[in-house]
Amino acid sequence: MSHEKPRLIDDEGRRVDGRRPDELRPLHIEVDVLANADGSAYVEQGNTKVLAAVYGPKEMHPRHLGLPDRAVLRCRYHMAPFSVEHRKSPAPSRREIELSKVIREALEPALFLEQFPRTAIDVFIEVLQADGGTRCASITAASLALADAGIPMRDLVAACAVGKVDGVIVLDLNDLEDKYGEADVPFAMMPGLGEVTLFQMDGVLTPEELTECVKLAMEGCKRIYVKQKEALRERFIRIKKEVEAGEE
Amino acid sequence: MRWMAREPVISKMRKKHVLQLLSEGKRIDGRGKLDYREIRVEKGIIGTAEGSAMVCLGKTEVVVGVKVGLNVPFPDTPDEGVLTVNAELVPLASPTFEPGPPDERAIELARVVDRGIRSSGAVDLKKLCIVPGKKAYILFLDIYVLNYDGNLVDASALAALAALLDTKLFGYQMTEDGNVVLDKSVWRPLEVQDYPVAVTVANVGGELIVDPCLDEELSMDAKVTITVNKDGNICAVQKSGPGSFTVEQLMEAIDIAREKAPELRSHVLG
Numbered sequence: 001m002s003h004e005k006p007r008l009i010d011d012e013g014r015r016v017d018g019r020r021p022d023e024l025r026p027l028h029i030e031v032d033v034l035a036n037a038d039g040s041a042y043v044e045q046g047n048t049k050v051l052a053a054v055y056g057p058k059e060m061h062p063r064h065l066g067l068p069d070r071a072v073l074r075c076r077y078h079m080a081p082f083s084v085e086h087r088k089s090p091a092p093s094r095r096e097i098e099l100s101k102v103i104r105e106a107l108e109p110a111l112f113l114e115q116f117p118r119t120a121i122d123v124f125i126e127v128l129q130a131d132g133g134t135r136c137a138s139i140t141a142a143s144l145a146l147a148d149a150g151i152p153m154r155d156l157v158a159a160c161a162v163g164k165v166d167g168v169i170v171l172d173l174n175d176l177e178d179k180y181g182e183a184d185v186p187f188a189m190m191p192g193l194g195e196v197t198l199f200q201m202d203g204v205l206t207p208e209e210l211t212e213c214v215k216l217a218m219e220g221c222k223r224i225y226v227k228q229k230e231a232l233r234e235r236f237i238r239i240k241k242e243v244e245a246g247e248e
Numbered sequence: 249m250r251w252m253a254r255e256p257v258i259s260k261m262r263k264k265h266v267l268q269l270l271s272e273g274k275r276i277d278g279r280g281k282l283d284y285r286e287i288r289v290e291k292g293i294i295g296t297a298e299g300s301a302m303v304c305l306g307k308t309e310v311v312v313g314v315k316v317g318l319n320v321p322f323p324d325t326p327d328e329g330v331l332t333v334n335a336e337l338v339p340l341a342s343p344t345f346e347p348g349p350p351d352e353r354a355i356e357l358a359r360v361v362d363r364g365i366r367s368s369g370a371v372d373l374k375k376l377c378i379v380p381g382k383k384a385y386i387l388f389l390d391i392y393v394l395n396y397d398g399n400l401v402d403a404s405a406l407a408a409l410a411a412l413l414d415t416k417l418f419g420y421q422m423t424e425d426g427n428v429v430l431d432k433s434v435w436r437p438l439e440v441q442d443y444p445v446a447v448t449v450a451n452v453g454g455e456l457i458v459d460p461c462l463d464e465e466l467s468m469d470a471k472v473t474i475t476v477n478k479d480g481n482i483c484a485v486q487k488s489g490p491g492s493f494t495v496e497q498l499m500e501a502i503d504i505a506r507e508k509a510p511e512l513r514s515h516v517l518g
Binding site: 074075076092094095097098100101102105108109183185189190194195196197198199200201202203204205206207210211214218 | 490494
């Protein structure tokens with residue numbers, strides 16, 4: 001079995017998929033894609049495809065799990081068995097349980113949970129195709145699904161990973177760069193408020209490199225934020241058109 | 249979502265008190281903002297484990313035990329041994345810990361400690377391989393929380409490092425039929441190549457403090473654990489908790505972690 005590390009940056013400074021270090025993958029976002037969910041969104045970031053749905057605020061079952069002063073946000077990040085090269089067991093792995101927690105904690109600061117005491121808000125995330133950056137695409141999608149469900153929010157949460165591959169700090173790592181790179185930094189923030197809600201790292205970075213990563217991640221999140229708002233706006237234009245068509 | 253944990257509850261008055269004190273630059277147990285609680289480290293406390301250590305951070309108590317065995321390497325890393333980190337929040341440690349499979353808190357704790365050890369290269373897994381693709385040492389590192397009073401991550405990471413430094417690697421013998429078995433009559437110390445330590449900085453009402461005790465964790469917005477290796481570089485980060493940090497706070501937290509790490513490390517290396 002060969003496990004040769006491929007070259008991740010070529011002589012012209014281009015990455016394995018031809019991108020420059022500070023370039024995002026093509027990003028496609030759609031809001032309100034599922035009929036049954038109160039809110040939903042679909043995000044395609046390069047070859048990563050993620051679907052998020054929100055149900056709630058709704059009555060908490062079982063009742064004793066409800067909180068008297070606020071809603072309980074619950075989140076499940078899950079990968080489809082066919083989303084990766086070798087079939088993944090559909091049972092939640094330790095990785096998925098950890099990511100469910102950090103994704104929930106990345107979304108929670110954006111919500112006014114105290115407005116819905118004793119209720120539950122469920123966020124379900126399914127990764128349909130994985131090519132790196134799935135937790136970040138999940139946060140980008142889930143925050144739009146929450147907005148689509150009409151839940152009051154302080155801001156949208158935009159997320160993207162940065163990292164170091166072949167000694168270069170790059171934006172929005174794909175799976176190959178994540179696997180063979182020196183470091184990976186998943187990052188999420190509320191760009192309108194300047195608050196960071198997800199910050200993880202593995203690999204080794206000097207403090208200067210980590211600072212550079214954070215700067216680049218903020219830039220990436222701001223670009224994603226613009227696309228998120230566009231997608232949300234499109235959804236309302238669509239509703240407006242539907243209403244107008246109904247009136248005629 | 250059965251793995252979701254029930255967090256302990258803090259009274260509103262006590263939370264207000266914690267925040268009020270901090271706004272005056274004071275902490276509920278009298279410490280300075282960048283002071284750790286008293287740290288005690290004891291290595292080799294479990295005779296049946298190949299490596300062990302207990303760390304007390306104030307009233308937080310954690311035991312780590314390392315067991316060593318032989319196993320077949322993973323197919324995608326045939327020339328490497330295996331290190332698995334697991335954490336148990338046993339019910340005797342807190343009224344909010346329940347028996348059963350690890351909940352999300354336990355899994356996050358184990359994975360953050362694991363990330364620090366793995367990223368820093370503290371244990372060279374290649375050196376744990378005996379016959380590539382066939383036999384390798386497997387290290388089970390189990391974190392056992394005995395008393396929960398906040399900041400489990402720093403205590404567990406420190407105990408994990410101490411336990412690794414205490415670990416005996418038994419020799420092995422080839423049997424006639426080509427099998428490899430442990431030979432417990434000889435051993436050498438496990439080679440530890442880096443000394444990663446985790447420093448957790450909490451954002452409590454806008455104030456940054458290290459080593460939050462339970463009352464402070466229940467009053468905080470969020471915390472960030474920064475694992476620092478022996479060269480002062482960062483080898484793992486995890487933001488945790490329901491709130492957020494500003495970018496300036498994160499940068500300050502990184503500086504604080506790099507400043508506090510050598511002090512923590514001296515407790516296990518000394």
